[in-house]
Amino acid sequence: MSAAIRTTHVGSLPRTQALLEANAAHHAGTLDDAGLAAVVTAETDAVVARQAEIGLSIVNDGEYGHAMTEKVDYGAWWFYSFQRFSGLEVISPEQAAASRRPTPAGKLELDAMTDRRDWVAFAEAYWDPTSGIHLANGPAPVIPAVTGELAYTGQEIVARDIAALTSALDKAGKPVSEGFIASISPASAARIGNYHYEDDEAAVWAWAEALREEYLAITQAGLTVQIDAPDLAESWDQFRIEPALEDYRAFSEVRIEALNHALRGIDPAQVRYHVCWGSWHGPHSTDLGFAHIVDLALSVNAAGLTFEAANARHEHEWRIWQDTELPEGKYLIPGVVGHATNVLEHPELVADRIERFARAVGPERVVASTDCGLGGRVHSQIAWAKLEALTQGAAIASERL
Template sequence: MTTDETGRFRTTHVGSLPRSPELIEQNRRYQDGEIEWDELKSALPGFVDDIVGTQRDIGVDIVNDGEYGHIMPSAVDYGAWWNYSFSRLGGLTPSTEDRWASTEQKRSSPGNVVLTSFSDRRDRERFRDAYEDPSSGVLAHRTPTTQPKITGPLHYTGQDAAATDIANLQAALAAHGGGEGFLASLSPGSAARVSNDYYASDEELVYACAEAMREEYLAITGAGLTVQIDDPSIAESWDQVNPEPTVEDYLAFTTLRVEALNYALRGIPTEQVRFHLCWGSWHGPHTTDLEFRYLIDLMLTIDAGAYSFEAANVRHAHEWKLWRDHPLPEGKRIVPGVVSHSTNVVEHPELVADRIEQFASLVGRENVVPSTDCGLGGRLHPSIAFAKLESLVAGAKIASERLF
């Protein structure tokens, strides 16, 4: 993400945007084997053109393809950001295990941190009645999702899919006035959260993921686009360790993942890399989230030019004050969430402006790119999601008028 002289705040979002019913149906048919990849591939350019046009019409500056190349076969989907990698990595064997029931087997993990099943999260234990009540809104309409197992050497097989994502975004950008575009790609740490029956140690596993996913990072940045590294594992995995570890042990576990990511990013210009940290996309209480104060310094060691993080989420909205005591390194930018993906309430533009101004007062107005907390697609009704983008843009305009 490069700095420009627009004299205002430029807006963006985290990645996933709502799919149309037609695209969801195409995704479903492809996943169920009713159509081949070539048929889906031929339909994607039109869908991507539409969503880039929608972003431009709303006024979003730094746009993407809506993550439309990441298969999402249902309107509510919390896992497409991760599941897409299953079809782009070799060394995986299909499994019948629901990822909410399976347990990851980690070996020789730093700090002896072992991730439990998704259903054993500590937040879920505390609020089990709410999590298991389909009317509570916590995990309504969750579609069971199977995850594969690692049974052989990991390697990247998604060259055609990545090239399709790149070509579709480039064509849509050209058709809608150009500008800066980004594509989301999975981090090594998050890619490593599948069951492992092959690698002897956690370190071997994470670095194998880094070597494989590096090919996708290189393809995206080599095409002149920005790669967004999606890495909820940095923060979210804390809740998936049961019983609760010490912060020191967890940071040792997480540091390995950061080091592997930097290894995967070696040689890539930092201005073409932005990193996304979040505490997960489900609409739960999140009382067991790890506080950002434990992660901020580690995040800033990642070789990225910009850092995206949740800041509108009511569990983390107070943490903007951390930037008083954690100076932003020279040449870096922050991409704070100023509208949330976890509530149907559409933020007032004045609130959005206030949040932007808070960050600008601490890191400098030129270093703030207002954004969403996380992806909106698959988490919110499309009409609400697009209203939130409109509020984001309106709030950024108000803040720009005040500060530029």
């Protein structure tokens, strides 16, 4: 008889009102670091206990250390870096236009996020506040930028998050090895404007060196680090003109090389790599097919590969795994419930989705998950119901298999 299908999620979980208020007070200067740490620790205890109660096999801190002050927030996974690295600031569009570093000749130049081809193709829907999709209302008034030497300054913050999660795991009766903390990939971090380094590739390598310190802190504590890397798939849509596939792959290979350099010496069993096409709610008409980059994703020094597999744009891609050989020591973490719909998946559907992957690569090499983070994207009541459907579906699939 096969072992039960394990379950997890991608990382971000709904923030509590107490945590939102604490982050806002800390940002305003009315709550000190110790006060914020106390709230983060207490809320991490509660969120780990709830995950364990639902029956999730591999849990995390809900990304509660990545500050959010609003219930809806698509960018906390990315902007948390501004609390942990030197050399960053926000600048005006005028400053950006005047001082951005050049891209080397013959290399792809990553355009600003406001130029997504999907946003252009469906501009009428994106600009309509009644459309029900995440809106792209033109350029932001300020732009996050690298304007100085990058260095990791988040030692105390990551130590706080690690201590909160390890303590919560102990209280929930789960070993440290079943806990993970998310950290941004060098390529995702480097999508902000580069106004300091010689060129974009130099900025990617600088990010890799700086981020290595966070990766090491998490894994040396016995936890797994999840590399949040939507850049591999999502960056395709950020070029004003669709690039040649071979150029895009070359662009991505450099960035994976930098990530593997940052992960050097870290046991791949303690690393999972998350690929997605962006968490915003919209048509995603210009998403790149997973088949074009799956080999690149598998080249990362990570045992686990997490990816979107439940949404309407990518669910059909499970068939890739009928023809793609999964390297020894690696396992899949497919999304089987989604973040882009408020519809609650039926456990039988969840089981069907799990079975497809289990039959393709073996049930012992599948960990059922969510497409992307649920926190900040769907209402908390719906998010937790989706996680319950996930564990229920995994139980059904385990019996069938």
